[in-house]
Amino acid sequence: MKIIKLFLILLVFASCKKETESVQTPVIKTPFVQTPIVQSEIDRLKTKSEIENFIRKSDTNYKKYELKKLQDFNRSNSYDSVNKILANKLNVKTFYTKADFNNDGYTDLLAIGDNHDCISFRPGIEGEESCSFSPIVLMNNGKNKPKIFHIDKEFESPIVPKVEYINSQPFLVIHKQKLVDEKKKKYADSKAILTFKFGDFIEYNENPKKNKITKIEFRTSGCFGSCPVYKLTLNRDSLSVFNAQYYNFNKKDDVGYGKEEGVFSTKISKVEFDKLEELLNYCDFENLNKEYYVMHTDDQTGYLKITFNNGKVKMISDYGMIGTYGLKILYEKLAELRFNQKWKKK
Structure with a gap:
């Protein structure tokens, strides 16, 4: 089914806490002990086609999934041009990264791609084009099919996901540009540091309070x-x-x-x-x-x-x-x- 979507120019600016122009990397005091990796199918994936086929067979909702670098998105909206600048600044130039996000001993997979589930028409250009942007994480349990998590909070919102290590512990860090001055088209960097907890990705908190x-x-x-x-x-x-x-x-x-x-x-x-x-x-x-x-x-x-x-x-x-x-x-x-x-x- 063809879905025609209209995109707004403004960027989404809601985040886990009040967003500031820079987010301090947390100081993790708890020692991180990495669980030894048990080899699974994700560890054996090497090529673009192998990863695409693995994603497609893991979930029928992703049967058209195509890996793309952030620099390869050219949708008919202002999102991609801003996102490319941020991706280049962060040196994110690949379409996948492997890491064990929940420290269970099985390698998970961060993928950036196009799910081809959104169709639009660009003015002045004949035909239709994909407007889909689908950054996902495949959480691997080593046995059954991995569970796929769509990691942008708002559908199609422009983000730069990146695996970053803090004291040897892997985190999924979601970078994006926050519009701070619409007239001057001025943006500021923003990021959310996520860990896998409560069955999903959530903003990391080293020292949760114990409110009753x-x-x-x-x-x-x-x-x-x-x-x-x-x-x-x-x-x-x-x-x-x-x-x-x-x-x-x-x-x-x-x-x-x-x-x-x-x-x-x-x-x-x-x-x-x-x-x-x-x-x-x-x-x-x-x-x-x-x-x-x-x-x-x-x-x-x-x-x-x-x-x-x-x-x-x-x-x-x-x-x-x-x-x-x-x-x-x-x-x-x-x-x-x-x-x-x-x-x-x-």
């Missing part, structure tokens, strides 16, 4: 489509409530809107609540922005309210629900709670 969270409240708005609209009130020591409004159980655009799906309650297990608390503390939720937003339109907003440490409150509004890598993981886990708990209808 008593309540997590989360609600979503609607969007142009059938985004699930719901409210969750999760209490550590009392009943939790799931207010299913629209499109939680029925995803069809033309069915059910205007008729709420029900209110449910249950006691969230201590284990599940503790996991959410650990994730939020790892995100350093106290110091996240109060507001995040993407530059495209017609998306939904997530509203997060956290009560902690005997009555303190942190509130976050996130239009697009990808304000940080950590928040994105949190929203996914909250969405899963709608269906993996023993909710009882009130």
Whole structure:
């Protein structure tokens, strides 16, 4: 199916913490002990075609995947020219890098390429062209097919991913250009240092706090489509409530809107609540922005309210629900709670 996408000129500027023009590399005090590498199929991949075939057979969503250097992207938008400058500055001139991101002894694969799942038409040029930009990581467990993670928070956003080592420990570092002066077209470098934790890539935190969270409240708005609209009130020591409004159980655009799906309650297990608390503390939720937003339109907003440490409150509004890598993981886990708990209808 052909997808015609219109790109905005502005760059996305939401990140895990308030973005500054430079991000200090963390000082890692915990000694890193590398797990010995166990040879697997990824270690044996050498050529461009071998890697492409491996990616294509690993996931049918990537059956047209083509490796490309960042310098080879020439889409009909302003993103690529800015990205090429940054890639050259960082000396990123390859389309793949191997590293063991989660230190499990199996080599993972960072790939930069074109998934050919976006088609556009360039004015004045006959025919169609690919507008896809698909930086991915294949996480390898040595046995089953690797799991593929799309590592740009916002679809098609311009980033320069790079493997960087800090005290011998590999990190996935996402570099990008932040627009700081639109009139002068002035950009500043920004980066997020990611590690693999909680089942996904998240901003690295050497010393997470141990805030005691008593309540997590989360609600979503609607969007142009059938985004699930719901409210969750999760209490550590009392009943939790799931207010299913629209499109939680029925995803069809033309069915059910205007008729709420029900209110449910249950006691969230201590284990599940503790996991959410650990994730939020790892995100350093106290110091996240109060507001995040993407530059495209017609998306939904997530509203997060956290009560902690005997009555303190942190509130976050996130239009697009990808304000940080950590928040994105949190929203996914909250969405899963709608269906993996023993909710009882009130």
